[in-house]
Amino acid sequence: MAQAPAKAILSGEHSVVYGAPALALAVNCYAQARVQSIESAELVLQLTDLDRCFRYNWPEVIKRAEDAESRYQRFLLGNCPITEVLVGTDDLYLFAIAALIKDLSLNHCPGILLQLRSDIPVGSGMGSSAATVAAMLIGVAKLIGVELTQQRLYQLTHHAERLQHGRSSGIDPAVCCYGGLIHFSDGVIDPRSLEFGDGWFLLDSGKPAVTTGVGVEQVRKNFAGSDIWDEFSQITGKMATALREMNQGQLIKQIRLNHRLLCRIGVVPDPIQQLVADIEQAGGAAKVSGAGAVAGDQAGLILVYHPQLSESSLSHLALQPLKVDCLGAWVQNADSVDDLSCDGANDDY
Known part of the structure; x- marks a missing residue:
């Protein structure tokens, strides 16, 4: 099981997008990812809070991620509103997993069951999407035998976060990955007392x-x-x-x-x-x-x-x-299961 905390900004909302410094801290409200190996060579994604379940083969995951990146590039050119970059509730997570696979240069992807849940209010400004992605990435990496550094986890989470917020400053992923109180400016993360x-x-x-x-x-x-x-x-x-x-x-x-x-x-x-x-x-x-x-x-x-x-x-x-989380994103040992039934797979496009 992996988890990552929510965030609260003390100073610097919006201005941080334009290179101005910001102060933010991690708070004790969490997104969690339970990652397990399965026998079938596919990805099974359960969005527990939405009561949705999806199955994908790995080429499909890669294709969905490429399509999302294409829409994001259209957004940057002014040809697509940010609200149309992520067209499915699962797009952000598929994109992040595909980016991790590419980053690790994996030639073979194992069967993975990924269960996501969050106590962070969605849309509240507490970094729910960044926390969920960070928990998911560190959990999946652990399952396949890779230890992500805080900096690499931050970079991968920020890479995915662009698709959610358009022009992400990176402060949400920074706080979710590092925890504690940070000073953030132009991508430089400076932990504070x-x-x-x-x-x-x-x-x-x-x-x-x-x-x-x-x-x-x-x-x-x-x-x-x-x-x-x-x-x-x-x-x-x-x-x-x-x-x-x-x-x-x-x-x-x-x-x-x-x-x-x-x-x-x-x-x-x-x-x-x-x-x-x-x-x-x-x-x-x-x-x-x-x-x-x-x-x-x-x-x-x-x-x-x-x-x-x-x-x-x-x-x-x-x-x-306000209660501060000092750990940031972390992961315990992953479990293994033999089989899983998933009713209603791929029904939320």
Whole structure:
């Protein structure tokens, strides 16, 4: 069994796509992959959360991956929306497995049963797709006798993540693979101290009406050449300093400034802006932690910081204490089974 954690961004949403630095950490909510060998020379994929099961021969896996890559290239040329790159619920996973096979130069692929499940809310901005892919890749690699380094696992996960989000910065795969608190800039992963004090909480505002990929593209159209990303960079730098010095006042100030920048680029719906205003009125700070939303009333994950929460008037909110995962993606020994029945195979194209 393999697993990888979710992520929360402290500072640098969207700006990280344009090379600005970001601070993010892994949280204790997980995607899991159970990988087993089977006698038949095929891939059996079970998406447990969706109650779906698929069977493929290996040439079919490779062909599906090539088709997905072709659609992604059309997206880059402006001839295909990001929402049409992955046409099946299984496309992302087939692409990632095919990339692993190619990377390892495998001439013969064994029979594999792959069962995927996740406790990470889909579309919440917590990196559910990256975590699932990372857990799957490290599990499959282990089954065939290969130990992937954190860096190689990150690279393979990021390679697949492009198809999900269009122009992925790589921060989701970085956090899911490495765990802990990281500073991320232009693909450079810099682990940081985990001593960041109390008063951190997460709040799920609900699944956004549009995907992360759609949001990223909308922001790109409006702000790709803007100097607003320099403002994001300055805030991330000051956040890093405030964390190092455990300066509560500066942390509150920088999170509030970050929130206002996210409002300016249009990824904070009006109801979420009101929610953040209420938290600020109570003495805290909050911001979307992820892509947010360019449409609808919900924005996924909200990061809340309030060192004196017990004395505030926020008891009506379903706040969850932020708990950090320090391990990143990891795998135990794989199991083996002799046979498997799979009803409804290949019925979700």
